[in-house]
Amino acid sequence: MTQLHLAVALDGTGWHPASWREPDARPAGILTARYWADLVTEAERGLLDFVTFEDALGLQTSAFHLPDDRTDHVRGRLDAVLLAAALAPLTRHIGLVPTTNVTHTEPFHLAIGIASLDHASLGRAGWRPQITSRAADAAHFGRRTTPQLTDEDVRDSELIAARLRELFGEAHEVVEVVRRLWDSWEDDAEIRDASTGRYLDRDKVHHIDFVGAHFSVRGPSITPRPPQGQPVVAVLAHAGTPYELAAAGADVVFVTPQSRADAVTRLGAFEQARQRSGRPAGDRIRAFADLVVFLDDEPGRAAGRKRRLDELDGSTFGSDAAVFTGTPGELADLLLEWQAVGLDGFRLRPGTLPHDLTAVTGGLVPELQRRAAFRTAYEADTLRGLLGLPRPANRHARAASAEAGR
């Protein structure tokens, strides 16, 4: 049986808005390194492939498209790239995948930040580029405006994507520039040739001279090529336009099927986008399904827990991803059933932390191991290694060897 890949999406005290009020929650800890270190080392004990860290440029809100003034939900967070970096020396195998905004930030800064995370983690960095969907975020920078989504728009992810199409196009360029900057140093550019006094082979350090529809960047990077060559790029995609971004630029795509049948539909739509993208068919892209999970050993208990949290919050929690409540065994059944339609793995969003994370590592993982569907030891030290993705050859080295072979 092909083993599946498992990731966990960390955010605040969990994905349920009332999660911070659970007795085992540590809401005051979300601004400390200790809190996150405990969660990530737990995920590593469970042999998970990677953790993601959510982020955004504005304060969290409960509406998708608008800021709110609520004071009864988790608000406030740390920069995800720096948070991931602080966890790198405390872990050895697990991948660290921060989210960053790509609409208001400079691609150059993003490229060197993620490359530096890869250096600090010895090859375990990933990156989730995210466009801004809130017009209010633009006012934090004061340089441009972005579309204000309406209540009508946010009912349908195709409508959202249509309104933000321009920003997706720009995000596409950002990913392209970041990847070119990672390749702007060949792996063997540093030569330390004392006989000629040269530290660098300047023929192996390249300007990228990117000129796109939205911006231009000259390069090269200031940061040597990271250990993975190209850190793992992961894109969350709900609709046609984001599928195109993922198909063209990602190593991992997160999709949000509501059922097994829906997974078939979404993977089909993604495959079409991939064929249109012109990306070489040999390039592997790992497809993960996102799922919110509430897990308890005793049947029915997780659903009861979610109901109790909904009551506390005063509304029924739903998400863009399907919400699962049940036992680790039931979840294992579901994952294996969905996997069969072509998914490589799952990114689980714990409803509450640490409860649903420890239920994944202590309940789900052993269950999957019993069924020979999950690793029993880390088989690689890099994130690419864990995901079975090859280390990409540098585009310039490739070009040079093609030249030589002619």
Next chain:
Amino acid sequence: MKQIHLAAQLPSVQHTVVWSDPSSGSQIAFDSFARLARTAERGKFDFFFLSEGLRLREHKGRVHDLDVAGRPEALTVLSALSAVTTHLGLAATVNSTFNEPYDVARRVATLDHLSGGRAAWNVVTSYDAFTGENFRRGGFLDEADRYTRAAEFLHTARELWDSWRPGDFRADAAAGEFIRAGAGRFTHRGRHFDISGRFSTPPGPQGHPVIIQAGDSPEGREFAAADADVVFSRHSDLASGRAAYRDVKARLAKYGRSPADLKIIPSVSYVLGDTPAEAAERAEEVARAQVGPETALMLMEAAWGRDLSGHDPDGPLPEVDPVPDSVVTKGHNLYRSRGRDETVRHWRRIAEERGLSIRELITEVTARPTFVGTPRQVADAMNEFVQSDAADGFVFSPNVVPGGLDELVDRVVPLLQEMGVHRAEYTGGTLRDHLGLRPARHHHSEETL
């Protein structure tokens, strides 16, 4: 007696890094950063410092290949270092020209949280269009504007940190109140920034991270006097150190600040020996490794603004005149402060007086270590420097990565501790504590009290 503030820098792109030394390790591997930071912490240093440069240097239109090139993004590495150190301050250089206040304020506050109050931000003001080519916004700033933007940038960052008042982050599960209403709300309307909204990161333990400034122009000194906690200076001889020290400290009063509110710490280097003669000999060896024939000629060409290939580095200075306004080296600001003509005149004078070759001159003007001697001599010289008000301490930029700080920490620091001018143990938890700075003012809380 004044206490000596000690900081360490991981040297990167300077030609003074002896990458050819057999003990020299990786300039990019995290282990090198961790090793150097841990050594600084073992020596009870105040902080560890990383510089920034956002474009690779180019010489005669090609990437400069003689010196160390390549470095990580400073805040990212420092965040990782926060996990392998406990007390050491962590200072990142972040340019105010090629960044936005919301993003930088958020990232620096994050480092302050992750490190438990050990973050510092060195606000630099480089503005050149050459660097601008790496950014979507391009090279957009006149030189005259760089400090007005820097000052407004820093003031805006402080407004963002102050947009959360103490106690706004409540996380009170029993009361069901996570934050106080309106926490993080801000509006800033200024010449360079017109922004508003909610700031997403409550300030870290220091409230305001330590602010460092590293410019030496009159505008730079004024900026430091008004706004910085630490000045990172270039004056590493006693006479010019004292003059700059007096000048900068005298500027504080008009901002309602006292001399103790701003620490002046020049960037320095050192070479030790068991005897004075051995130290001098080692210094000579190091200098020869730092300024090879190729580097001597390259720096000459940069100063002259023209191709000088064919000149013998071990021969006399070029007879030809420098070319005004010609730029053969980009991303290098060695000649900016004095100007080309003045630099060349000055160099010709020194070379003539002492009969120096190109290589000897370049060594003299760019690579002379500040402190050379036995551990005792170096400790005494450092102490004299500080007690006579030429500085409040030093940033050591070692010649070799990652072991270049070992001798200083093992052999000189204990002497300073015996003399009672350097701490034997950390007495506080935050960088502000180490530097003896007052807690950051919190504007809102003062207003609302």
